[in-house]
Amino acid sequence: MTVADLRPRRRLARVGVLAGLLVTLLGLLLAPATPASAHAVLVSSSPSASAVVPSAPGAVVLTFSEPVRKVPGKIRVIAPDGARADRGEPSFSGTVVTVPVDPSAGRGTYLVSYRVISADSHPVSGAFTYSVGAPSTPPADTGTDNRADPVVENAVKVAKYLGYAGLLLLVGPALVLGALWPRRLSRRGPARLAWAGLGVLAFATVAELWLQVPYTAGGGLLDIGGTGLGAVLGSPYGTAHLVRLGLLAAAAFLLRPLFAGPVGRTDAVILAILGGAALVTWPLAGHPAASPAPAVSVVVDAVHLGAMAVWLGGLVMLGGFLLRRADERELTAILPVWSRWAALAVAALLLAGTVQALIEVATPAALVETTYGRLVLAKIGLFALVLAVAAYSRALTRRADTARQPRAVRRAVWVEVAITAVVLGVTATLVQTTPARTAASDVAGPGAGYFTATLSSPLYSLQVELDPAERGNNTVHLYAYTKDNRPQPVVEWKATAALPSAGIEPIEIPLLALTDTHAYGDVNLPAAGDWQLRFTVRTSDIDQATVSATVPIR
Template sequence: MAVMTAAVRRPPGALAARSGTVAGLLLLLVSLLLAPATPASAHAVLVSSSPAASAVVPEAPAQVVITFSESVRKVPGKVRVIAPDGSRADRGEPTFRGGEVTIGVDPSAGRGTYLVSYRVISADSHPVSGTFTYSVGAPSEPPSDSGSDNRANPVTENAVKVTKYAGYVGLLLLVGPALVLAALWPRRLSRRGPGRLVWAGLGVLVVATLAELWLQVPYTNGGGLFDVTGSGLGDVLGSAYGTTHLVRLGLIAAAAFLLRPLLAGPIGRTDGIILAVLGGATLFTWPLAGHPAASPAPAVSVVVDAVHLGGMAVWLGGLVMLAAFLLPRADERELDAILPIWSRWAALAVAALLLAGTVQGLIEVASPKALVDTTYGRLLLAKIVLFALVIGVAAYSRALVRRRVAAGRPGAMRRAVVAELAITAVVLGLSATLVQTTPARTAAADVAGAPSGYFSTTLSSPIYSLQVELDPAETGNNSLHLYAYTKDNRPQAVQEWKVTAALPSAGIEPINVPLLPLSDNHATGEVSLPARGDWQLRFTVRTSDIDQATVTATVPIK
């Protein structure tokens, strides 16, 4: 019995299918036009604040500035400053400018310890939350923020992981069976069973996509499963995350019209190419809505993640077709023709998985230390171990095919396929967890909470006060943040910043520190301090054409 590869004659209903595809693509274009573009950035972490975490400042500041590693978006009502007496000290809505969030504070709230709590959304759609304290005058018992709980809801977080998993399952049940039906299905066998599997996969994928859109609302605001408002849903749909999901739904709708004739019989070459293009475009909606789009190399990460996902869908979806339909139903002649072709496909899919996974791992992990010191790294190691086990089982299956044993003894082949599917089901679960976990490159660099090498001080001049923060205050590369305030603790606009660093005890002459103004009163710079000792930092701040003053600080570098 010959194996079907392609049909020359156009099947009945082809015109209607193509018309439906055009309608689906129009829906896709509408989704793109309605959704605004947003810049990509990485999974954000808090890198500095003014006042610094745990700092004691002499006077109450008029604002608190928190700076993240990348751009963030607002979660309404989730950025707050609590005064020592437990009352709200923040005033008005916080201002978001890229990765910098400025919170107006009532300077008359009194002396003692203040609590800053925040929950924001990074560009890869994941919420970032945390708290820190600072003190005015002297520390006191830290207040609690009873009116705003920024902790994640565990039910919602687990529901998000389940829907991610369901989306992967729906994708492989859609892609793999459709590919086998298009290129490897024997003429004499009925397509009813595989057709039901394909429709089931499409249905699961659509439901999972809609569920992800719904759950993104409580996931971002920290609420329960049904804490969804119209405005919250509108914010999600208007974000990059919502755009990619709407695009996915449009692509699925377009593909559905071509799937119907495929499930009834062979389709023409043109329709097959269109279906393949739609499937490939759909794969890109996963990385565009997650970590890859926000990685240090987004173009590379998005492509390799789509390849990784496509290899998984082809391989596992094909295994399902083998285990459920071809091995039980096809005769020996059909299996002799099908299995060698499938074996080559599986080898290519696994090679794509390995290559794409290696590249993505290098980007997201960044260092061997992060591989073992972070949750993301440890999950990735577990995934690698399980994947190696699957490769071993797949090699055994391929050996059966090469020895032409599988066609005569399909039971052995079927057991190997079932073992592959069982292990990869766990791998899919790890993948669903990984996409919700802070990448190792970011987690390893998370400096929120002021490490022990952190230096912070406030310097005074006749025309301004200057908050100075140096991190990590050790030999090597250091990040410098400067915040200027008026004498009554209002933000002081600065026209020009100059900073030098010197170590007289070691004969190191003043080094100019290049600065980048981030706002009117905030500048940052990078400086490399090569030796230990008490470094002399000299700051010259010009606030107008004629007003400037210079202050100095001694910074112990370890």
């Protein structure tokens, strides 16, 4: 085929690239802008979890660690009689979700269940109870199920694994055919592998979009509605996947001439730009876009993914084609070049992986205390094993007789591929797991960043809430009840805080009576330790009693 014969094909390829880029641009224009944030957790609520309040609130307020988005119909407040107590749609304002509640729903225990979407596209769900007047048997929420469908969760991991596999099966052949493939050898086998990789990648991308609907809403595989699908396609997650599909369509037009024969420098540069842009869509649809340093995390994750695709895709081409088909002279020229490429890819993987770990894990303790951290350790262990095999492979390529006896190299290559296939599985699970920096800081509920206790005396019961139960400024709420759990009017409130182990004498806590049964105050606790809090409540001109509590302050 002459150069003149190739020119019309190249013009057609570039027109196809332009069409694919227009589709990508359209996806970007149609997607609404939303602020980036991290994998959210519930850090506090009002009323607090397990609290007993004297009167019914007009709203339940949920405060998350980062801004969240709504899942329609998935935030509910159930009254003690099992009826819905929430009224109207909840309002979302950054990290705060306000749920209007009917204040006349009655006394007893209420159930609050929620499911929202964090900016890294993962659902956040949970439930807690609070009581009005006195606790009762908690109601059941039979109208909705916020639990994740395990079939959907596993299908999402499989789809992500297929996406990684398709990427490396596409990148490896494209790179080797463009730079290392001997002219005398047929390109049919590698081209078929690359087209299969492109097909798997496109299928995985569509599957991820489909599965995201039931994954975020909590339904089954076929629970797909127009509203849910529209919400996913209009989200940052949907935008990233639509852009990826557009870039793949554009790249396909340039891949066809590449698979047929060498291409010009312009087409190679355009193809590299499209590939780099496509790599960025992975971090934009996951944890990196919501990290404390999103720009750094997105770039680092794209480099990490690209280096993986180059290394593993090249290994597949080396073991599947070059070491079987190339002759001694060709291997003598190819293997040293590939060895340098592999070394650069591994160096990029190590550097990018280290930066990722520092951002997402945050503390050494989180490596062993969180699921995310333990998965990172497993990935590090497997990667170290791969590096040992890779070092052996590189030593083989430096030997003079390797080109004449490629079987040893092939065996080492396939061992690398087998181990890294497991690494990809760990990675597919890792990207669906709450980052350690967030999991380790989950302070929702009593016992972590919050203290609550019910103190009893012969005259009354006192519900004590201290938030955040840490060094520095703290908020105190006191609720008084009779012995039969009815609101107890109080004439006078007094409170002190002391830390005998540090020689801190009792500090008076100024209290403001918000109602005759509820008092509020602020206190600064300057040191960590077991603080002694004492509360004196006078219920009449002559009746009063003192209760105390030991509060661990971090």
